[in-house]
Amino acid sequence: MVQPQEEREDVSGAKQGLVDQLWDIFSSMKLGLFLLLLIAAASIIGTLLPQNGDPRQYGSLYPLYKALGLTDMYHSTWFMLLLFVLAMNLFICTFNRAPGIWRLFNRPSLPASVESIERLSQKLAVDRPEPADKLAGEVVERWRNLGYRVLSERKDGKSYISADRGRFGLWGSLLSHVGMLVILVGAVIGLYGGEEGQMPAEVGKSFRLADVPGLAITDAMEIRVNDFKTIYREDGTIADWFSNLTLLENGQEIVTKEIQVNDPLEYRGYKIYQSFYGANIVAKVTSKNDPEGHTYSVETGDAVPIAGTDLAVLVYKYIPDFDPERGMISKSSEPNNPRIVFVVYKGRQQIDARAAEIGKPETIAGGLAEITFPQYKPYTGLTIRRDPGVNIVWLGCALLLSGLGLSFYLYHRQVRAVIEAREGGSRLHVGAMAAKNKFAFAREFEGLIEPYSRSDRRDREA
Amino acid sequence: MGMEENLLFYTTFAAYGLAAFLYICFLVLRKPALARIGYYVTAAGVIVNTAALAVRSVVAGYVPLTNGYEFLLAFSWGIAFVYLFAERKFQLPLAGAFVMPTAWLLLAYVAVDMTPAERAARPLMPALQSNWLTIHVATAMISYGAFAFSFGIGLMYLWKVSHEKSGATKGIAAAFPASEKLDEIGYRLIALGFPFLTLCIITGAIWAEYAWGRYWSWDPKETWSLITWLIYAAYLHARFTYGWRGRRAAWMAIIGFIAVLFTYFGVNYFLAGLHSYGGK
Numbered sequence: 001m002v003q004p005q006e007e008r009e010d011v012s013g014a015k016q017g018l019v020d021q022l023w024d025i026f027s028s029m030k031l032g033l034f035l036l037l038l039i040a041a042a043s044i045i046g047t048l049l050p051q052n053g054d055p056r057q058y059g060s061l062y063p064l065y066k067a068l069g070l071t072d073m074y075h076s077t078w079f080m081l082l083l084f085v086l087a088m089n090l091f092i093c094t095f096n097r098a099p100g101i102w103r104l105f106n107r108p109s110l111p112a113s114v115e116s117i118e119r120l121s122q123k124l125a126v127d128r129p130e131p132a133d134k135l136a137g138e139v140v141e142r143w144r145n146l147g148y149r150v151l152s153e154r155k156d157g158k159s160y161i162s163a164d165r166g167r168f169g170l171w172g173s174l175l176s177h178v179g180m181l182v183i184l185v186g187a188v189i190g191l192y193g194g195e196e197g198q199m200p201a202e203v204g205k206s207f208r209l210a211d212v213p214g215l216a217i218t219d220a221m222e223i224r225v226n227d228f229k230t231i232y233r234e235d236g237t238i239a240d241w242f243s244n245l246t247l248l249e250n251g252q253e254i255v256t257k258e259i260q261v262n263d264p265l266e267y268r269g270y271k272i273y274q275s276f277y278g279a280n281i282v283a284k285v286t287s288k289n290d291p292e293g294h295t296y297s298v299e300t301g302d303a304v305p306i307a308g309t310d311l312a313v314l315v316y317k318y319i320p321d322f323d324p325e326r327g328m329i330s331k332s333s334e335p336n337n338p339r340i341v342f343v344v345y346k347g348r349q350q351i352d353a354r355a356a357e358i359g360k361p362e363t364i365a366g367g368l369a370e371i372t373f374p375q376y377k378p379y380t381g382l383t384i385r386r387d388p389g390v391n392i393v394w395l396g397c398a399l400l401l402s403g404l405g406l407s408f409y410l411y412h413r414q415v416r417a418v419i420e421a422r423e424g425g426s427r428l429h430v431g432a433m434a435a436k437n438k439f440a441f442a443r444e445f446e447g448l449i450e451p452y453s454r455s456d457r458r459d460r461e462a
Numbered sequence: 463m464g465m466e467e468n469l470l471f472y473t474t475f476a477a478y479g480l481a482a483f484l485y486i487c488f489l490v491l492r493k494p495a496l497a498r499i500g501y502y503v504t505a506a507g508v509i510v511n512t513a514a515l516a517v518r519s520v521v522a523g524y525v526p527l528t529n530g531y532e533f534l535l536a537f538s539w540g541i542a543f544v545y546l547f548a549e550r551k552f553q554l555p556l557a558g559a560f561v562m563p564t565a566w567l568l569l570a571y572v573a574v575d576m577t578p579a580e581r582a583a584r585p586l587m588p589a590l591q592s593n594w595l596t597i598h599v600a601t602a603m604i605s606y607g608a609f610a611f612s613f614g615i616g617l618m619y620l621w622k623v624s625h626e627k628s629g630a631t632k633g634i635a636a637a638f639p640a641s642e643k644l645d646e647i648g649y650r651l652i653a654l655g656f657p658f659l660t661l662c663i664i665t666g667a668i669w670a671e672y673a674w675g676r677y678w679s680w681d682p683k684e685t686w687s688l689i690t691w692l693i694y695a696a697y698l699h700a701r702f703t704y705g706w707r708g709r710r711a712a713w714m715a716i717i718g719f720i721a722v723l724f725t726y727f728g729v730n731y732f733l734a735g736l737h738s739y740g741g742k
Contacts, residue, residue, distance in 0.1 A: 029703040033696055040692040047682040047689075047729075074680045187678070196675070233585055240588045261588035262672045273675045385675045393677060397664045404657040435702065436653070439646050 027092040035086045046073040087184045094177045101170050110153055110160040111416040120431030122445045132426035136419045159419040169410035176403025179396045186392030194387040200379045201225045212384055222248040228380040236329030241274050243380040269386050276381030287369035306369045313371055314343040322355055340373045411436040428452055470514035475573055477507030478566040485558030489634055497555035504542055511539045522583035525596045531581040534568050540607030541565040548611055552647050560614030594669030601662035606722055608655030613719035615648040616712040645707050648715050656694050663687050686725040693718045
């Protein structure tokens with residue numbers, strides 16, 4: 001990007017083949033700019049229309065949206081195609097520009113003529129009393145001391161000087177484009193080569209990774225859940241979830257780790273995340289009309305009907321360390337006095353709320369029914385992911401950032417001079433340019449030419 | 463929210479308001495003393511703003527960048543802080559009249575629209591307990607601060623050129639620096655903000671990878687930060703390749719900052735997603 005007016009132009013003017021034309025279209029910055037704005041516009045649509053939503057959300061236009069790929073836009077063929085064309089454009093631009101940057105970086109050219117200097121944005125032409133050779137030596141010396149890389153040559157009685165600074169900044173834009181490409185490559189690898197599955201797992205149980213829906217693993221890898229805990233704060237809010245996991249391979253224990261949110265277990269490209277949680281609860285209800293009773297398997301938040309009545313029991317919350325004084329806030333994170341809080345509804349009206357001990361029957365609605373929670377088994381919800389592209393994406397990010405750093409915090413500036421011998425001294429032509437930071441560079445340029453900027457200092461001092 | 467916190471918040475709010483007022487007076491009356499006082503009031507505001515953030519981090523026990531109130535306090539800090547340095551660097555006190563009102567308006571939004579409950583420090587949900595969060599939001603502050611400034615410069619630029627066009631030699635815009643200089647300053651600010659925005663998006667991605675196992679999930683906030691990034695990327699490309707300067711560049715700086723504001727406010731109001739806790 002950040003080179004001025006270096007758009008590749010076919011100067012030959014000869015007629016081009018189709019390949020050349022395509023190459024030119026693909027390598028043009030116009031296309032790149034157009035794509036950037038097009039992708040931005042498309043992304044806006046993607047945030048306004050719900051993605052992967054229920055068909056009913058979209059109303060009668062659903063079939064149209066669906067056909068246009070707008071319901072899962074970021075994975076639609078046309079969006080992928082846009083990204084692909086952008087990647088091609090980036091690739092060709094980068095490829096086209098590299099040799100030019102390399103030349104500028106490696107072998108800066110000496111000024112060809114006085115006229116070429118006069119075309120630069122900053123310039124000075126001045127007569128000096130020093131002889132040409134002496135002045136050239138001084139100029140070279142001064143610029144070197146100011147941190148410039150200086151090249152000089154004598155030809156046909158003239159001295160040609162070329163100096164530059166911040167030349168590593170030249171690589172900035174190239175590097176950041178390579179970084180973007182690497183990110184896109186990593187994303188594609190992740191998209192097609194990655195996998196993800198989710199598994200609720202009870203404490204004490206193990207499961208084979210191969211049995212997790214969504215994962216295509218053939219290795220004999222197994223996860224055992226040693227422990228799962230919800231950690232509460234003093235005020236009853238949830239501080240964190242911990243799962244103590246052991247990973248086994250062919251029955252051998254490989255690694256044991258306590259994972260938590262923001263800290264997954266990593267092994268051979270697989271990452272195991274703490275991602276959700278829940279509990280398998282058994283609720284047994286008996287009532288006068290139903291002395292045999294019914295057994296339900298529920299989770300917190302579920303409601304259980306009481307047969308033959310308009311009563312229902314809502315399983316509200318599990319409290320690991322119940323203390324009547326603290327009510328709904330668990331005293332600690334340890335299951336010292338586990339209770340299940342349930343709410344009794346009559347119709348839509350809440351008529352009772354109680355904290356039941358596990359396995360102990362609770363009589364409700366004045367003896368009309370009885371509820372027991374014989375079993376409470378918490379489970380940890382694990383997400384297992386493998387994304388072979390993720391490290392490539394990080395590498396791309398690092399390249400992108402270093403590229404931007406070079407581009408914006410280190411800028412390339414060039415100064416060129418021709419010194420001709422004149423009667424009684426010499427004539428100095430200096431010109432300079434910088435693609436960025438023009439105002440800052442204008443001040444720097446003043447410093448570079450400061451001793452020479454007046455045609456006859458000695459006169460003035462006298 | 464404690465009394466000290468409240469006091470610090472309203473002092474910051476008052477300081478930025480006063481600074482904005484002084485700079486606007488300076489714009490109209492052109493008395494250098496006004497700008498000088500405005501500068502010191504801004505500096506005092508930044509100090510109090512810093513104290514407000516520090517008190518919050520002590521009260522809450524975490525880096526105070528997790529809810530809408532905290533982030534707005536940090537956002538206004540970013541704008542005022544970047545402003546203090548850039549004003550000196552570019553010798554452009556007139557810009558205060560365009561930049562400081564933005565910082566003040568953000569805090570006005572807090573004062574008018576946020577209930578004490580929304581401002582209170584709350585314990586962090588597990589996913590937010592990450593060091594990446596700190597870098598993620600700190601980089602956002604700097605880039606947003608720089609973009610807010612470039613937005614102000616964009617407005618100044620447009621005013622300046624329409625003034626130049628009209629041929630008037632007097633009036634407020636006559637005191638503005640030359641339009642090319644404004645254009646260049648606007649660019650420099652975007653060049654400062656863009657790498658920080660990139661870093662902000664990348665640290666967000668790293669954090670998401672640790673928290674949810676997915677560095678990018680096209681959540682509306684993520685998508686909007688990408689849209690913002692694309693707009694500024696387009697600005698930089700257009701500038702260097704097509705020499706898009708002046709009016710078009712100024713408009714892009716304005717549109718870019720509107721995208722920044724939408725990423726911050728609009729997404730929370732209009733679109734749901736993973737970042738909804740970042741709202742009010």
